[in-house]
Amino acid sequence: NAGVTQTPKFQVLKTGQSMTLQCAQDMNHEYMSWYRQDPGMGLRLIHYSVGAGITDQGEVPNGYNVSRSTTEDFPLRLLSAAPSQTSVYFCASSYESGDSPLHFGNGTRLTVT
């Protein structure tokens, strides 16, 4: 059981570069979401999806793009990286049922110079 898999684990970008953080889950979860974790800020929701083809914005969506073409995958795209996007990014998934807890990936540490 792989659970939620995030790649890469670490990434360094230059300002203005673009990249995609990958997230895949093998639990057939309907819900997937992306959070960023910054020191002293906790985790903040970037984007989320309640099913394939459906996405919505969270608390801090600016500078990020998502799509959900399959149930398994939920990539996060940085269109033009900025130093303010230096953070640890977590992908999470869960079943639709409210009784289901979120399962988190192990995170991607991104540095933008």
Added chain:
Amino acid sequence: AQKVTQAQTEISVVEKEDVTLDCVYETRDTTYYLFWYKQPPSGELVFLIRRNSFDEQNEISGRYSWNFQKSTSSFNFTITASQVVDSAVYFCALSPWGTGANSKLTFGKGITLSVRP
């Protein structure tokens, strides 16, 4: 808007002491979920508990216990007889009820707990 406040930022205790981590939340919803997650030094996020807003029974799981008081909008977490392995950052979180609830958590800023031998 939803908000979670963890006023304690860092707590340091000696092993075997009891410690309580405080969590206060704000929401206009009448039904919602509350969570606690643990983030050990290795960085992964570990689910500890989820409570429904209409279930105010306290819960105990081994050395862990949770006290949910709707009247004071608090969901506090107590570790009894703390151990070094309890050293971690602990997050309290809140989500709305209903469709999509699990995809929209609002987290507190976290409490760093250090347990000294």
